[in-house]
Amino acid sequence: xxxxxxxxxxxxxxxxxxxxxxxxxxxxxxxxxxxxxxxxxxxxxxxxxxxxxxxxxxxxxxxxxxxxxxxxxxxxxxxxxxxxxxxxxxxxxxxxxxxxxxxxxxxxxxxxxxxxxxxxxxx
Numbered sequence: 001x002x003x004x005x006x007x008x009x010x011x012x013x014x015x016x017x018x019x020x021x022x023x024x025x026x027x028x029x030x031x032x033x034x035x036x037x038x039x040x041x042x043x044x045x046x047x048x049x050x051x052x053x054x055x056x057x058x059x060x061x062x063x064x065x066x067x068x069x070x071x072x073x074x075x076x077x078x079x080x081x082x083x084x085x086x087x088x089x090x091x092x093x094x095x096x097x098x099x100x101x102x103x104x105x106x107x108x109x110x111x112x113x114x115x116x117x118x119x120x121x122x123x
Contacts, residue, residue: 002123003027003044007037007063008052008079013108017050020112021119034063041067046074047123051102053080053093061097068101075122076101081108 004026006017014030021028029044031037034055040046049067053060064076078097080090087107094105103122106115 001025001027002047003029004048004050004119004123005037005040005044005046006030006050007032007034007055007060009033009055009058010052013052017115020115024116024120026119026123034058034060037063038066041071041074046071048075048077048119050077050079050119053078053090053097061093061100064097064102065100075103077118077122078102078105079108079110080105 004021006014006028008014009032011032014032018028018030029040031040037051051060051063060078064078067074067076078094080093090107094107098105104118106118
């Protein structure tokens with residue numbers, strides 16, 4: 001079974017991701033910070049990392065760079081709503097994430113079907 005690690009600082013967003021993927025044959029683990037994500041990646045073999053870009057005081061871009069360097073086989077989906085700055089900042093952040101190693105970027109909010117389809121393509 002393919003394993004997916006999801007990083008987002010908002011518990012309700014993590015719950016939504018789990019609901020979106022509940023009907024698919026994936027093992028999903030959710031964490032709320034980058035240090036927990038790196039700990040999980042050291043312990044388990046994940047096929048896909050889904051990471052928010054703005055994670056409290058942390059930077060999802062740094063996480064993506066580190067994951068790309070240490071675990072080049074893992075596919076990465078970067079997501080962002082842009083925080084208080086909105087979609088413009090989200091678009092810029094996702095461009096940077098893809099430039100630095102993410103396989104795809106997705107602006108929040110998004111439709112469940114679009115998300116699930118993208119996850120399946122990446123895995």
